[in-house]
Amino acid sequence: MLNTKKLLYILPDVAYSAELLPSKKPSTFTISSFRQINGEYMDDNEFIPENILKLFNKIDPEEYQLILPDFLFTNTIVNVKEKSDSKIKEYLTKKLLPELEISAETHQIDTTVLNEHSGNTRVQLSALEKSLLEPIQVSAEQTKVKIKSISPLSWSIKSLVSLEPSISVVQIDSMLYVALHYIGVDQSSQATVEKVENIYETIKTLKGAEPSIQTIYLISNDLVEEQLKEHLSDTLPIQQLAGKQDDDSKMPSYVKKIIESGMRTLSISDYPAPQFAVGKAPAGAKIEASVATIKKEEMPADKTKETSDLPKPQKAASEEKVEKETEETPTEVPEVAPPAAATTKIEETDKVKDDKEDDEIEALLEGLKNNDDEEKEEKAVAIEDKKPNQPTDDKKMNQPESTPTKTKDVIKNKNKNKGILKMVFVTLAVFFATVGIGIGIGLGVLQLTQPSSDETISPVAEVSESPSPSPSPSPSPEPEVETAELAVLVVNATTKAGYAGEISDLLTDFKTVKAGNAKGDYDPGSYVLMSAENEALITLLEKATDLEYTFQEKGSVEDSQDKYDLVIVLAE
Structure with a gap:
């Protein structure tokens, strides 16, 4: 069986699980498997029990050495003006620890003598509050995960840092x-990559208080390295410990360096890295996932499904089809279609009637024709009655009028309305004649004032040809997006x-x-993720970040307190 070791890192918004194998060189290890699990594991420097339990359910139920962020520990180097162990212990237990409000009942305490010089003793004091570990204890018991020991992050990289006074940035x-190193670890702090300027000020303050600091040991990506060198090159030399990124590896090189050095530090007894016990969970303690947590876990999948199932294009097409059918369908619904013979009689009767009406109209308009009016009169007549040599069009025009089923009734009704139809034709003829004049x-x-008459005729002809044009909607101007009032959350x-930090740096126009x-x-x-889709805003984001985004309705998973107007999720 391979002598594998496992490390588990739990930070505020990410967790790493790594399995390591011993290398050929003594006390060196290589990563054989690695897993990154994103999530919100801490809130106000305390663990979120439901999320810790969820994390432990995702990892293998084996033994791990746990690495936690420095701010959960008390790490300080104390100068004691005593030499004997009994005097040092008395000073710590009766004076220093009460001042720090630390006791054996509330904390796990680890003290190590670092060195002695000129009657002074340097003592490393490390402590971890017991109550903080309850979610870890309960989750471990419920999932059969074993925690061998617990150590601070800055202590875990001790094998990479020299014994001289120095500063580490991880x-x-x-x-x-950030932490100050001098055999032990002191004055740890932290900041986000976005607020790297806080790191500049912290390092300059530490250098001013401790002039003997020699080097800054850096384990980070290239962007952080460039920013630190730009602002701190005159303060201290910076040594990058992370190697070059391997193109075939999905794990960042600096993360690989942190994990491998952590296993090396914990395996060498010469490094006085504190290793606290996890302890036992309180009797009867149990973590149950709340209803809110379950809803948050299910919400992304549900919303994705809802978004993908919405048949918006089909719905729009069907609406257009319904509207079109409504316009083309006559108001009076025709009854059962008549037999073929009856249809033939109706068409023949209509043709005879059309011929008579055409003769009357042509005789009436014969004296009014000219070159400009001739086309318009023919079109006007074509609108009302098609000529007999066009049977297909004739059927279409006569179909709304042939609602009765009996042929005799149709002929009789048309004979009664013949006088009214003549009046309509005469009125239309006079109207178009007036328009033509x-x-x-x-x-x-226009011919007298402009040399080219073709350009002016075409728009007039279009107006006369279409008595009832349907207005086409004019394109509305694209709304401007007020980005200065928007709050954006970019999640990786x-x-x-x-990756989220790189993309967020490109969004400079937002509040x-x-x-x-x-x-x-x-x-x-x-x-x-937004409460309502805004295509203009999505287009703006795509131009700024050179990515293509898919809209989803915003839920409470990523922005539980609803502090942001939109959330960008980077999932590839």
């Missing part, structure tokens, strides 16, 4: 962890560390832009 995802006069004036659902890790599970792709 990047994990979107956070930077007006157009002729207008054309004459990939294994690429710092607030924050990067973090995704709490939900997503299919590969990039998503914009």
Whole structure:
């Protein structure tokens, strides 16, 4: 059986699970398997029990050495003006620990003598509050996961840092962890990658208080390295410990360096790294996932399904089809279609009637025809009655009028309305004649004032040909997006560390832009979560970040307090 070791890192918004194998060199290890699990594991420096239980259910039920962020521990180097162990112990238990409100009942305490010089003793004091560990204890018992020991993050990289006074800067995802090293660890702090300027000020303050600091040991990506060198090159030399990124590896090189050095530090007894016990869970303690947590876990999948099932294009097409059918269908619904013989008689009767009416109209309009009016009169007549040599069009025009089923009734009704139809034709003829005369006069004036008459005739002809044109909607101007009032949250659902920070740096026109890790599970792709779809805003985001986004309705998984107007999810 292989002598494998397992490390578990739990940070505020990300967790790493790694299995390591011993290398050929003594006390060196290589990563054989690695897993990054994004999630919100801490709130106000306390573990979120439901999320810790969820994390432990995702990892293998084996033994791990747990690494936690520095801010959960008390790490300080104390100068004691005593040499004997009894005096040092008395000073710590009766003076220092009460001042720090630390006791054996409330904390696990680890003290180590670092060195002695000129009657002074340097003592490393490390402590971990017991009550903080209850979610870890209960989750471990419920999932059969074993925690061998618990150590601080900055202590875990001790094998990479020299014994001389120095400063370490460690990047994990979107956070930077800073600590002062001098055999032990002192004055730890942290800041987000977005607020790297806070790191500049912290390092300058430490250098001013401790002039003997020699080097800054950096384990981060290239972007953080460039920013630190730009602002701190005159303060201290910076040594990058992370190697170059391997193109075939999905794990960032600096994360690989942190994990391998952590296993090396914990395996060498010469490094006085504190290793606290996890302890036993309180009797009867149990963590149950709340209803809200279950809803949050199910919400992304449900909403994705709802979004993908919405048949918006089909719905729009069907509406257009219904509207079109409504316009073409006559108001009076025809009854059962008549037999073929009856239909033939109706058509023949209509043709005879049309011939008579055409003769009357042509005789009436014979004296009014001219070159401009001739086309319009023919079109006007064609609108009301098609000529007999066009049977297909004739059927279409006569179909709404042939609602009765009996042939005799149709002929009788048309004979009664013959006088009314003649009046209509006469009125239309006079109307178009008047229009034609007006157009002729207008054309004459235009020919005198403009050399080209073709350009003016075409729009007039279009107006006369279409008595009832349907207005076409004019395109509305694209609304402007007020980005200065919008708050944006960019979350990383990939294994690429710092990806959300890179994208958030491109969004410079927004009021607030924050990067973090995704709490939900997503299919590969990039998503914009908003309460309502805004195509203009999505287009603006795509131009700014050079990515393509899919809209999803915003839920409470990523933005539980509803502090942001939109959430960008990077899932590939």
